[in-house]
Amino acid sequence: MHELGVVFKIIKDLEEVAKENDIEIIDSVTIELGEVSTVIPDYLTDCWKWATKRTTILASAPLIIEKIPAITYCRSCKGEYETVKYGKTCPYCKSDDTFLLQGSEFKIKEIEAV
Template structure:
């Protein structure tokens, strides 16, 4: 489960940001995770309490937003969700596409008290 290591890196980033900006308490941390990323939201949620224990984020609420795994068809320029359409353009039936989004893992928002 690589999620714990990556999550701890994100927590360090948030703590450093908070210290540099004089933030002493954080209410909510919002993460964005793409459908096509190697991160599994369920695992992030499960390991979050252990990852934040003893940190500035210990009592912070975690919110996760899932970003769609969209692609653009190189044949007909249709934008579609890869997962919902099983990697096939629903417009022309081709599998010649380029990923537009969905591989992200980002800190979207830090809500301070």
Template sequence: MHELGIVLSIADKVLEIAKENDLTEIKAITMQIGEISSVIPDYLQKCFPAAVERSPLFEGTELKIEILPARYLCHVCGESFSLEEFKEAEGCPYCKEKQLLEMLTGRECFIKNIEAY
């Protein structure tokens, strides 16, 4: 379960930002996780208490998770489409291309926002 390592890394980065900005309270951390990333949002939530133990600044901090949908771009016709559309068409839903496709979004895992004082 690499989510524990991710949570601890997030905690370290947030603590670094808090120190640089003289923050005394962290209300919430919003993460964006790609729909087909290897990160399991439920596991991040379950591992978050380990981050809370790293600093009293995390007391009462909420971990919010937003899922970013996977999107593809077809380099033949120039259209973009969702993972669901890709699966249904077994390729580009517009021109049926199967090879010249680029994933635009869906594998991300990053801190979007930190609500703090």
């Protein structure tokens, strides 16, 4: 489960941002998580709850996860389609000359602090 390592990295980054901006308490954190990012949202949330209880700055901050759908582009027909539903093969022209446009992202979108 690499989610715990991901959470530790997020916490470290947030602590640095808080220090740079004289923030004592972070009230919530919003991340954008790609549908095919390999991070499992439920595991991430569980790890977040466990790890943030051990910090002062994030002890009561919920983690809000916004899902980014996975979309693939086909070079052959110039179409876009749902990656999870169809995989690498374009459902329109059956080409496998495709690449992922979005859906593998993992980024901190917003930090709320009062």
